[in-house]
Amino acid sequence: MKKIRQLISALIILVGFTFFFFLSSPEETYAASSSIQNWSLIDSGLHMDWGGSTSYLSYFKSGVNTWNNYIGNKIRHDTDWTIKDVTLSDIYIVNGTNATTYQYGELKFNKYNMDQLSGTRKQNVATHELGHTLGLAHNTSEDIMYKYDTTRTSLSANDKASYDRYFYVITH
Ligand SMILES: [Zn+2]
Structure with missing residues (x-):
């Protein structure tokens, strides 16, 4: 017993x-592999709606497709019926920065550096900045979220894990 x-x-x-x-x-x-910010430009409906204009729009749209294929079309072009979460624009500043995404809802491409980059690298920069709008922080040299531009245009396992982690945090 x-x-x-x-x-x-x-x-x-x-x-x-x-x-x-x-x-x-x-x-x-x-x-092990994710790296996230404490902010994003994802709205309460879990979308990230963009507006404004840039000379790098085709590269930006390629970046949108790359992310949307993974996250299920949560990045949308702003319409009369949506509130814009990020506004695109171009600036010209002599410094080492290709582009910056601001927490208050601006994504600024720096023509001074962007115009020197190959198409592949322009697409890398746009996809990287979209990562910031989605809550991702910088990660390794193998990732879209590496702090410098590279020729990578597809999401790495770390990029995907970081998105998943951030999305989990804001939905739980
Ligand atoms: Zn960055």
């Missing part, structure tokens, strides 16, 4: 641990 009770106790503890690990695993799978 004592043996059976011990066996039952052990079984209950095992089942308990299994539940604990199942509950705690989703957060742990993101932890």
Whole structure:
């Protein structure tokens, strides 16, 4: 009888641990590779609506497609019926910055540097800035979210994990 009770106790503890690990695993799978900000330009409807204009619009649209293929068309062009979450514009400043996304809802491309870049790198910069609008922070040299421009135009596993983590944070 004592043996059976011990066996039952052990079984209950095992089942308990299994539940604990199942509950705690989703957060742990993101932890190694994700990098997120404490802000994004995602609105309360979970969209990111853009407006304004830039000479790099074709590259920007390619970046939108890259993200939307992964996140399910949450980035939309602003219409009369939506509130704009980010406004695109071009500036000309002599410094080392290609573009900057501001928390208050502006994405500014710096013509001084952008005009020197290849088409692939322009697309990389636009996709990177879209990552900031979606709550992603800088990450490794293999990622779209690397702090310098590269020839990468597709999302890495880290970029995807970072988006997933940020989206999880704002929806839980
Ligand atoms: Zn950046």
